[in-house]
Amino acid sequence: MPIVDIHTHIYPPTYMDLLRSRTTVPYVRTFPDAPDSSRLIILPGEDDPSAPSTSRGRPIGPEYFDIKQKIAFMDQHKIDKSVISLANPWLDFLPEDEAGEAARKINDDVNALCAEYPGRLYAFGTLPLSANTETIVKEVERLKGLKYMRGVIMGTSGLGKGLDDANLDPMYAALEKHSQIIFLHPHYGLPAEVYGPRGSEYGHVLPLALGFPLETTIAVCRMLLSGVWDRFKGLNVLLAHSGGTLPFLAGRLESCVKHDGHLKKAGKTENRRDVWDILKTNIYLDAVIYSEVGLGAAVQASGADRLLFGTDHPFFPPLEEDAKEWHSVNANYSAISKAFEGNNGAAKDVLGNNAVRILRLEE
Amino acid sequence: MPIVDIHTHIYPPTYMDLLRSRTTVPYVRTFPDAPDSSRLIILPGEDDPSAPSTSRGRPIGPEYFDIKQKIAFMDQHKIDKSVISLANPWLDFLPEDEAGEAARKINDDVNALCAEYPGRLYAFGTLPLSANTETIVKEVERLKGLKYMRGVIMGTSGLGKGLDDANLDPMYAALEKHSQIIFLHPHYGLPAEVYGPRGSEYGHVLPLALGFPLETTIAVCRMLLSGVWDRFKGLNVLLAHSGGTLPFLAGRLESCVKHDGHLKKAGKTENRRDVWDILKTNIYLDAVIYSEVGLGAAVQASGADRLLFGTDHPFFPPLEEDAKEWHSVNANYSAISKAFEGNNGAAKDVLGNNAVRILRLEE
Numbered sequence: 001m002p003i004v005d006i007h008t009h010i011y012p013p014t015y016m017d018l019l020r021s022r023t024t025v026p027y028v029r030t031f032p033d034a035p036d037s038s039r040l041i042i043l044p045g046e047d048d049p050s051a052p053s054t055s056r057g058r059p060i061g062p063e064y065f066d067i068k069q070k071i072a073f074m075d076q077h078k079i080d081k082s083v084i085s086l087a088n089p090w091l092d093f094l095p096e097d098e099a100g101e102a103a104r105k106i107n108d109d110v111n112a113l114c115a116e117y118p119g120r121l122y123a124f125g126t127l128p129l130s131a132n133t134e135t136i137v138k139e140v141e142r143l144k145g146l147k148y149m150r151g152v153i154m155g156t157s158g159l160g161k162g163l164d165d166a167n168l169d170p171m172y173a174a175l176e177k178h179s180q181i182i183f184l185h186p187h188y189g190l191p192a193e194v195y196g197p198r199g200s201e202y203g204h205v206l207p208l209a210l211g212f213p214l215e216t217t218i219a220v221c222r223m224l225l226s227g228v229w230d231r232f233k234g235l236n237v238l239l240a241h242s243g244g245t246l247p248f249l250a251g252r253l254e255s256c257v258k259h260d261g262h263l264k265k266a267g268k269t270e271n272r273r274d275v276w277d278i279l280k281t282n283i284y285l286d287a288v289i290y291s292e293v294g295l296g297a298a299v300q301a302s303g304a305d306r307l308l309f310g311t312d313h314p315f316f317p318p319l320e321e322d323a324k325e326w327h328s329v330n331a332n333y334s335a336i337s338k339a340f341e342g343n344n345g346a347a348k349d350v351l352g353n354n355a356v357r358i359l360r361l362e363e
Numbered sequence: 364m365p366i367v368d369i370h371t372h373i374y375p376p377t378y379m380d381l382l383r384s385r386t387t388v389p390y391v392r393t394f395p396d397a398p399d400s401s402r403l404i405i406l407p408g409e410d411d412p413s414a415p416s417t418s419r420g421r422p423i424g425p426e427y428f429d430i431k432q433k434i435a436f437m438d439q440h441k442i443d444k445s446v447i448s449l450a451n452p453w454l455d456f457l458p459e460d461e462a463g464e465a466a467r468k469i470n471d472d473v474n475a476l477c478a479e480y481p482g483r484l485y486a487f488g489t490l491p492l493s494a495n496t497e498t499i500v501k502e503v504e505r506l507k508g509l510k511y512m513r514g515v516i517m518g519t520s521g522l523g524k525g526l527d528d529a530n531l532d533p534m535y536a537a538l539e540k541h542s543q544i545i546f547l548h549p550h551y552g553l554p555a556e557v558y559g560p561r562g563s564e565y566g567h568v569l570p571l572a573l574g575f576p577l578e579t580t581i582a583v584c585r586m587l588l589s590g591v592w593d594r595f596k597g598l599n600v601l602l603a604h605s606g607g608t609l610p611f612l613a614g615r616l617e618s619c620v621k622h623d624g625h626l627k628k629a630g631k632t633e634n635r636r637d638v639w640d641i642l643k644t645n646i647y648l649d650a651v652i653y654s655e656v657g658l659g660a661a662v663q664a665s666g667a668d669r670l671l672f673g674t675d676h677p678f679f680p681p682l683e684e685d686a687k688e689w690h691s692v693n694a695n696y697s698a699i700s701k702a703f704e705g706n707n708g709a710a711k712d713v714l715g716n717n718a719v720r721i722l723r724l725e726e
Contacts, residue, residue: 203626260566295614300659
């Protein structure tokens with residue numbers, strides 16, 4: 001039985017060069033007070049020039065960009081195959097005229113990394129979302145010809161107005177036509193004010209633990225409410241972090257839709273594909289949720305045949321500096337083993353068989 | 364076996380008078396273009412003077428303030444006892460010098476409503492949070508002497524800076540000392556911008572289905588991270604809507620705490636009460652989640668002995684105007700029956716026994 005990690009990030013050389021060439025968020029920089037270490041700053045909130053460099057962004061080492069470290073991590077945790085993806089913020093920040101070329105270079109770069117380890121590495125590509133629609137669609141078509149590409153990773157901003165933007169329809173049509181799955185991943189979180197005046201005392205906990213999953217949930221609900229899946233019935237989306245909070249809130253979402261006076265008046269409460277239908281037809285969930293409690297809801301919402309193991313590597317690194325084992329990875333392994341106690345077949349599906357089947361990893 | 368509804372709101376006469384006397388949010392008003400119906404406007408976003416009155420706030424009828432309708436609803440749905448509570452936004456909006464008296468009047472008013480139906484009605488009181496600490500603490504103590512009061516309902520704003528505000532400690536101490544549970548309920552949701560430019564097309568769905576539960580989750584996580592339960596180990600909180608999203612995200616929350624560099628440096632990642640401990644010791648969850656999927660996670664997180672049936676009446680009214688049965692209530696009944704298939708004892712606990720025990724409803 002193969003173990004497949006479908007949530008594992010890489011900043012390939014071309015992307016690192018891009019980040020190192022920049023001086024505004026997102027960027028990678030070495031600060032004078034710590035000249036032997038680089039830091040990755042990806043959010044405006046992490047870029048306080050008055051703060052010591054050690055609290056700006058996060059240290060970035062070779063585990064972020066050296067493919068050998070990815071393979072070593074896979075070996076350490078008995079992962080047979082990984083579907084690597086560019087980490088946030090992808091290319092969201094690029095000017096329109098640079099995005100197309102950057103996407104091509106980075107996708108070629110990532111595809112070449114996969115080619116170094118045939119059978120072990122596959123990838124989700126990146127789309128130049130700040131470019132014009134034609135360029136975006138062309139890249140979807142081009143990705144189809146790259147041997148190791150199995151879909152695209154994407155944030156929640158779309159062309160700048162979210163994933164319920166009708167201008168995204170040509171992209172959705174192309175992805176549907178070419179059977180490319182979207183790996184939907186958060187980046188922007190929620191406005192800092194929602195965490196209150198003491199928010200920064202809690203480090204990155206609230207934005208990461210709550211903001212990220214909520215961003216994903218809002219994005220997928222906006223897709224749903226705007227009828228993306230009524231127009232593109234074959235469009236598949238893999239949701240990061242077991243769907244954000246969608247499995248838990250799906251019942252409430254359905255109830256709120258059914259009871260909404262505005263939607264009722266617009267004739268949009270009946271004769272629609274409901275969230276449960278879409279969860280079991282168009283949505284896949286990763287199993288990056290660190291507990292059998294949430295995982296159980298994810299299984300019930302989408303089915304054990306639509307759940308896929310992941311690690312979020314290189315984030316959530318070992319808790320002790322000299323530890324080899326990643327606590328976060330073992331938490332996700334343990335959640336699967338507990339959630340499927342007595343059902344070894346389903347556990348194996350989640351750990352690898354589903355990914356092989358859904359992402360065609362034997363081709 | 365008694366069936367007990369612990370999530371059911373009332374706008375008692377005193378509070379209705381207050382809302383009718385106001386002209387800014389929150390208020391109740393009859394508009395010239397619909398003189399035979401009143402509307403309740405409780406959020407700034409619902410108060411667009413350029414919109415037709417029928418899209419401002421929501422219609423408010425006697426089901427909001429007539430206790431006879433509450434009893435009829437209970438009879439219709441075989442509910443033996445209800446623990447009624449003032450609906451949002453409670454007294455959050457009152458000036459400092461008015462809040463204390465308003466709270467006393469409204470709490471007396473609600474207690475008197477309960478006295479009309481002895482054995483059937485109990486209540487959560489309301490605190491004058493915009494008053495000074497002394498006034499707040501006095502009202503906690505006074506509530507203890509009102510026969511039908513069993514705790515307090517509260518929003519997430521505290522004294523204006525959230526529930527992780529150290530200035531709330533005297534209130535938490537008083538609530539702990541007098542064994543008064545907090546029923547934590549959302550009102551403010553999330554900033555409208557997070558729903559994107561098309562948010563209003565989806566009616567109230569996104570703020571209600573996602574904003575509300577997230578507001579609750581953020582509030583309880585802020586309490587947790589600020590150490591409220593380290594200082595007040597006996598403080599009990601009942602979370603609306605099955606904890607917002609806490610049961611689903613608890614694993615991620617724990618992982619984010621453990622991996623946070625800032626908290627680690629501050630020595631706050633070890634030797635602390637973790638979220639699972641607090642979920643099973645200090646937190647109770649209502650069962651207002653409309654699906655066995657979310658309910659299952661709630662049960663796993665806090666235990667079937669800490670989950671309490673609720674309806675959210677008079678919100679989520681029947682889908683058809685002439686329907687007697689409330690779809691929302693039946694959805695919650697059905698979720699309990701599915702989640703506890705084959706375990707009738709646990710279902711009965713959730714439907715009523717837990718509430719009787721935890722809230723001392725036989726006294």
